[in-house]
Amino acid sequence: MQINLEQPILAKNDALAQENRALFAEKHVFVLNILASPGSGKTSTILATIEALRDEFNIAVIEGDIASSVDSEKIKAQGIAAVQINTGGACHLESNMIRKALDVLDLDALDLILLENVGNLVCPTDFDLGENAKVMILSVPEGDDKPLKYPGVFQVAEAVVLNKVDTMPVFNFNEEAFTEAVRQLNPQAPIFRMAATTGEGVDEWAEWLAEKIRAVQ
Amino acid sequence: MHELGLMTGVMSSVTEAARNAGAVRVTDITLSVGEMTEAIQDALEFAFEALSEGTMCEGAKLHINMVRPKSRCQECGAEYEHDRFHMTCAECGSPFTELIAGKEMQIDSIEVDLPD
16 A cells, blocks of 8 residues: 655654744844854854854854863853753754753843854755754865865855965965855855954954844844 | 664654554655755665664665756746756856755655555
8 A cells, every 4th residue: 555645854853943943033033053064163253253243132152062062161151151962973953952952041132043053064954943044164274175075055055154264375275166166056145254263354244144133133 | 974863754754654554564665855955865775774674664665766956047937957066047047046846855655565
């Protein structure tokens, strides 16, 4: 006997993500899902973003890592609420993990939640968490060929941050080739050139994000 | 790497549907997977083999239809197939396009044996 299911494989994750999304909309909180490799500067970018936006917005961070609370401690040291999720080996965050993390955050008092996904350019792209937008960070030392190797993550991103541009002179990074590859994959996404640790380019990125946050308030 | 998680979801939905139908065994499972997702056919098949051992799905045939990406141009209205890397309109070159196929991750149907 044949049974027609026509059911999404990720039905459970997607349903919970929609619940998260409805909750964020009700509370007027903008949620940004940040995708990148390990070592690309996700946490540094988050710290620079917090510095640029903390006067105008109330911010919290949800950190996803396979293990440890190293990242959330760095955020808390800046006086910002941070929740650490340890996935215990899982290569990506799922919407139920976000749901649990929300229990300890005061959504009424927040304008922005930065979700730092597990460092991985593959698996997190398939999982909706209920965020308002995904962005991806690529750092110069990773190489200009990454859009060709990991197209999916560049396609789901609403913006691409090219981090560590201050190291451009010591790495053979072909920025023209990189920009062209991203443009082919995702013609509408802006690319922000940035060096999170020196502050270069942070203002332009922060202003783009601030516009998005104001739009949901 | 996340294919194991995806197949765990497939197995639980399939098992539930088969049990609800009073089936004793699942013989075929058909999935549609878009080429624009990060799910790889070989890894899905491997995960299925590992997970189905000792269950009512053991020995079932897994059919995976890989779906080619297709977009619609928001400026000239053209619909065109493309690869993973080139999204711009094949007709007019516009960057304003909408993906209409290629992101699927769906369980289409299953085939089950009922008790005699």
